[in-house]
Amino acid sequence: MATIRFTLNGKPQAVDVSPDLPLLWVLRDALGLTGTKFGCGMAICGACTVHVNGTAVRSCSMQAAAIADKNVVTIEGLSADGSHPVQKAWIEKDVPQCGYCQSGQIMGAAALLAKNARPSDADIDEVMKFYICRCGTYQDIRSAIHRAAELQANGGVK
Amino acid sequence: MNATRRGFLKTTAGLVVGFYLPGRGEVAAQGTAVTTQRVNAWVRIGTDDSVTLMIHKSEMGQGTVTSLSQLLAEELECDWKKIRTEFPGIDPAFGLQGVFGSQSIRTGWGPLRNAGAQAREMLLQAAAQRWGIGKSLCRASDGVISNTANGEKLTFGKVADAASKLTPPTGLTLKNPGQYKLIGKSMKRLDTPDKVTGRTKFGIDVRVPGMVYAAIARCPVAGGKVASFDATKAKAIAGVRDAVQISNGIAVIADNTWAAFAGAKALEIKWDEGPNAAFNTPAIRKAFTEQTLLPGASARRQGNGAAALDTAGKKIDAVYEAPFLAHAPMEPLNCVAHVRPDGCDVWASTQMQTGISGIALQLTGLRPDQITIHTQYLGGGFGRRAGTDYAREAIELAKIVKVPVKVTWSREHDLQNGIYRPASVTRFAGGLDAEGWPLVLTANIACPPMGGSGSFGGGRGGGVDSTSVEGIADLRYAIPHMQVDYHSVTGGVPTTYWRAVGYTQNTFFGESFLDEMAVAGGKDPVDVRRRLLADVPRLLGVLNLAAEKAGWGKPLPAGHHQGIAVVNNIGSYTAQVAEVSVTGGKLKVHRVVCATDCGQVINPAIVEQQIRSAIVFGLSAALKGEITIDGGRVQQSNFHQYDVVRMDEAPAVEVHIVPSTEAPGGMGEAGVPTIAPAVCNAIFRATGKRIRRLPIQGQELA
Ligand code: FES
Ligand code: FES
Numbered sequence: 114m115a116t117i118r119f120t121l122n123g124k125p126q127a128v129d130v131s132p133d134l135p136l137l138w139v140l141r142d143a144l145g146l147t148g149t150k151f152g153c154g155m156a157i158c159g160a161c162t163v164h165v166n167g168t169a170v171r172s173c174s175m176q177a178a179a180i181a182d183k184n185v186v187t188i189e190g191l192s193a194d195g196s197h198p199v200q201k202a203w204i205e206k207d208v209p210q211c212g213y214c215q216s217g218q219i220m221g222a223a224a225l226l227a228k229n230a231r232p233s234d235a236d237i238d239e240v241m242k243f244y245i246c247r248c249g250t251y252q253d254i255r256s257a258i259h260r261a262a263e264l265q266a267n268g269g270v271k
Numbered sequence: 272m273n274a275t276r277r278g279f280l281k282t283t284a285g286l287v288v289g290f291y292l293p294g295r296g297e298v299a300a301q302g303t304a305v306t307t308q309r310v311n312a313w314v315r316i317g318t319d320d321s322v323t324l325m326i327h328k329s330e331m332g333q334g335t336v337t338s339l340s341q342l343l344a345e346e347l348e349c350d351w352k353k354i355r356t357e358f359p360g361i362d363p364a365f366g367l368q369g370v371f372g373s374q375s376i377r378t379g380w381g382p383l384r385n386a387g388a389q390a391r392e393m394l395l396q397a398a399a400q401r402w403g404i405g406k407s408l409c410r411a412s413d414g415v416i417s418n419t420a421n422g423e424k425l426t427f428g429k430v431a432d433a434a435s436k437l438t439p440p441t442g443l444t445l446k447n448p449g450q451y452k453l454i455g456k457s458m459k460r461l462d463t464p465d466k467v468t469g470r471t472k473f474g475i476d477v478r479v480p481g482m483v484y485a486a487i488a489r490c491p492v493a494g495g496k497v498a499s500f501d502a503t504k505a506k507a508i509a510g511v512r513d514a515v516q517i518s519n520g521i522a523v524i525a526d527n528t529w530a531a532f533a534g535a536k537a538l539e540i541k542w543d544e545g546p547n548a549a550f551n552t553p554a555i556r557k558a559f560t561e562q563t564l565l566p567g568a569s570a571r572r573q574g575n576g577a578a579a580l581d582t583a584g585k586k587i588d589a590v591y592e593a594p595f596l597a598h599a600p601m602e603p604l605n606c607v608a609h610v611r612p613d614g615c616d617v618w619a620s621t622q623m624q625t626g627i628s629g630i631a632l633q634l635t636g637l638r639p640d641q642i643t644i645h646t647q648y649l650g651g652g653f654g655r656r657a658g659t660d661y662a663r664e665a666i667e668l669a670k671i672v673k674v675p676v677k678v679t680w681s682r683e684h685d686l687q688n689g690i691y692r693p694a695s696v697t698r699f700a701g702g703l704d705a706e707g708w709p710l711v712l713t714a715n716i717a718c719p720p721m722g723g724s725g726s727f728g729g730g731r732g733g734g735v736d737s738t739s740v741e742g743i744a745d746l747r748y749a750i751p752h753m754q755v756d757y758h759s760v761t762g763g764v765p766t767t768y769w770r771a772v773g774y775t776q777n778t779f780f781g782e783s784f785l786d787e788m789a790v791a792g793g794k795d796p797v798d799v800r801r802r803l804l805a806d807v808p809r810l811l812g813v814l815n816l817a818a819e820k821a822g823w824g825k826p827l828p829a830g831h832h833q834g835i836a837v838v839n840n841i842g843s844y845t846a847q848v849a850e851v852s853v854t855g856g857k858l859k860v861h862r863v864v865c866a867t868d869c870g871q872v873i874n875p876a877i878v879e880q881q882i883r884s885a886i887v888f889g890l891s892a893a894l895k896g897e898i899t900i901d902g903g904r905v906q907q908s909n910f911h912q913y914d915v916v917r918m919d920e921a922p923a924v925e926v927h928i929v930p931s932t933e934a935p936g937g938m939g940e941a942g943v944p945t946i947a948p949a950v951c952n953a954i955f956r957a958t959g960k961r962i963r964r965l966p967i968q969g970q971e972l973a
Contacts, residue, residue, distance in 0.1 A: 114509070131509045131510060131530075134510075134527065134529055134530075135529055137529075138527050138528055138529040141476075141528070142484065142526075142527035142528055142529070143527065145478060146469075147469070147472070147475075147476035147478070148468070148469020148470070149469070150473075150475075150601070150602070150650070151475065151528070151603065151679075152601050152602075152603070152682065153682045153909055153910050154532070154681060154682060154909075155682070155909050155910070155911065157909060157910040157911055158601070158910055160601060187469070188468065188469035189468070189469050191468075192468075195464060195467060195468045200467045200468065203463070203467040204459075204463050204464060204467055207459055207460050207463050207876060207880070208463075208467075209332075209460075209462070209463055209466040209467065210332035210333070210334070210880065210884055211330075211332030211600075211601065211602070211648070211649060211650050211651045211652075212332065212462065212465075212466030212471055212648070212650070213473060213600075213601040213602045213650025213651060214601045214650075215466055215467060216469050219467060237918070238918050238919040239919075241918045242917040242918045242919040242920075243917075244918070245601065245910060245915055245917070246601070246887075247599060247600055247601045247651050247653070247888070247915065248332045248601075248651060248884050248887075248888075249883055249884040249885070249886065249887025249888055249916070249921065250880075250883075250884070251887060251916075251917075251918040251921040252883055252921060252923070252924060253880070253883070254918065255918065
């Protein structure tokens with residue numbers, strides 16, 4: 114066991130866990146933040162995506178020790194009230210079906226838009242093809258990312 | 272959402288109207304309401320103006336909650352924004368509860384509108400009494416009742432208590448389609464806001480005070496048992512507390528899911544693998560194929576059957592194959608159970624509440640009223656969550672550990688210890704008349720039963736598993752002579768429903784072979800279908816609409832080719848035209864045009880969403896999906912070996928809905944069956960190569 118200190122959704126956080134426990138399980142089991150999902154455990158599906166120092170990271174494959182002193186943002190902390198442009202666009206386009214993959218999709222899309230404010234279809238595919246949705250919401254995700262880019266340009270990120 | 276039915280009925284200030292939603296098999300004819308005194312669903316109008324719909328359906332992504340709420344609100348005339356839905360704890364007295372066969376809307380169509388109308392009339396009556404006027408002078412709209420004589424207004428909540436003293440009226444006349452305000456409108460899904468903020472609680476997200484985490488090492492060969500085990504290495508892992516044997520394997524109890532997974536992997540287990548260890552995919556394919564040379568149980572006889580082949584001008588034959596498939600819902604299977612001397616609670620994202628409650632009764636020996644099943648949101652089901660294996664083992668384990676326990680399946684467990692869409696082989700022969708039109712079609716099907724033996728689903732008659740032959744035995748084409756035979760076979764792994772059931776493979780087989788018959792007769796595939804569907808107007812309608820919207824027969828971009836397929840399943844009619852190119856042996860599916868007639872549409876946006884979803888789901892199977900067996904073991908362990916369609920491979924989908932006031936058909940499964948044959952028929956046009964085995968991946972397309 115080790116005490117890991119990091120910033121979680123804007124607040125200081127300390128947690129006593131085994132240093133090799135993947136961040137996904139630190140969040141879900143140790144801290145009870147269940148918005149981040151488990152899909153494969155092998156960095157294949159993207160369901161567990163969170164931001165670590167602003168970069169989209171697969172939390173199933175990052176050990177607790179590696180987040181010491183880092184800034185971690187999960188779906189629960191992306192915005193206070195669902196008002197991030199990506200979340201707004203997702204609501205406008207009614208993207209989710211079962212919804213299980215959507216935390217990861219949204220975190221992935223938000224990281225993409227932070228780097229590339231006006232991605233083309235090809236830019237979107239290049240990043241988002243690494244996020245699996247078994248309900249097949251891909252077409253809706255693509256159009257919602259374009260919409261989020263517009264919202265972001267018109268109002269900035271919260 | 273965890274409110275139990277008992278709690279719900281106790282807290283009732285306001286008006287509660289109970290009604291009955293029939294289960295599978297109870298929808299005698301499409302849309303016919305079942306008359307009964309039983310009650311298994313409720314609507315409550317609270318004194319705070321809230322409207323709560325309490326239903327035993329699950330939400331697994333199809334927008335069920337939203338569509339059912341639209342049916343209720345259409346007649347209730349409540350404020351749409353105030354509707355909430357709760358999934359009740361279930362009572363075994365309700366009869367079969369579950370969501371499968373795309374039936375939620377089909378069974379809810381009559382009862383929900385009727386319940387809404389009953390509640391509205393009671394509220395109107397209560398308001399009329401309050402004002403001392405005739406009920407006909409009162410109008411309900413948006414949750415407010417108006418006195419049309421003097422313009423006075425009362426919200427529903429103000430008269431809800433008074434209305435609860437009245438007797439629910441019967442024999443109400445429901446709105447005709449011209450009066451609909453909500454039905455047919457693309458209302459926003461009620462579940463979206465929680466799904467974009469991480470607030471939606473799926474089964475895997477359940478946390479109960481004092482809960483421990485578990486993972487189970489199950490025999491890699493179906494039906495195998497533990498001979499002996501050594502947990503020394505597992506228990507050495509940080510966070511692992513214990514390892515205990517249960518009937519289907521060894522459960523590792525831990526402080527978190529990760530430690531439980533690692534512990535399960537570290538167990539040293541000797542298995543008594545049993546007879547299924549003898550199975551492997553090449554031998555299964557060979558055995559199934561050989562079966563199709565023998566006469567089987569009769570699934571359909573029409574005209575002179577196979578004998579008519581002798582009178583045909585031209586004959587063709589072909590053997591088609593489909594592999595085992597896993598469901599692989601994004602949310603791995605899981606279940607939380609807590610068994611106490613005086614009660615049992617089970618939290619599960621499930622399509623099969625009734626089955627779980629029966630198992631809890633049987634394993635705990637408790638009384639029905641001591642058992643509560645808490646239905647959670649489903650991170651996909653696709654038929655897998657109509658099984659109950661994941662709940663049985665959790666309840667069994669909970670009895671041993673005595674504290675609440677969450678069993679989570681790793682993706683490896685999900686793919687390798689699953690219940691699968693059966694592999695199957697179908698041998699066809701077809702004969703054409705002198706003009707080249709189809710005269711006779713025979714099919715000999717070898718397919719493990721899909722579960723149609725009565726637990727849920729189609730029945731078996733004369734040795735035929737109805738779900739294993741649907742899609743061929745029920746083809747609507749006017750071919751004078753038809754014969755369909757069935758063989759029940761096994762591949763050593765358990766089999767069950769998969770989104771669209773028998774149609775998933777049989778529509779691929781049937782619609783591909785019909786295409787072969789069209790080619791053999793020198794006919795256009797759309798012309799052949801038009802002729803054979805002349806007496807099936809709704810199927811003909813979608814065929815024509817899809818062909819028209821896709822520009823069938825019109826010039827396409829260079830290198831693009833089209834294929835078409837149609838299906839009539841779950842009360843809906845669907846046609847799809849796929850547009851593909853094959854360049855240097857590489858297939859690209861560019862566009863799919865889908866026409867669907869699913870009767871009265873409740874929510875067009877949800878219908879379109881379901882079709883897009885179904886096409887990606889069906890295309891994943893067509894292009895890549897394959898579970899193979901070696902030594903009785905499933906060889907695929909995670910998404911790197913069981914890949915699915917990704918965003919860059921998903922075609923642009925256009926959906927065209929036929930306006931209709933017929934009773935609603937199902938939607939969740941309607942779009943799945945036709946994508947594989949439409950794509951493969953297009954590949955034939957592009958390359959001259961006929962795909963007779965799925966998946967396409969790995970086959971030469973030159
Ligand atoms: S769970 Fe981490 S990528 Fe799938
Ligand atoms: S919405 Fe269900 S897996 Fe993506």
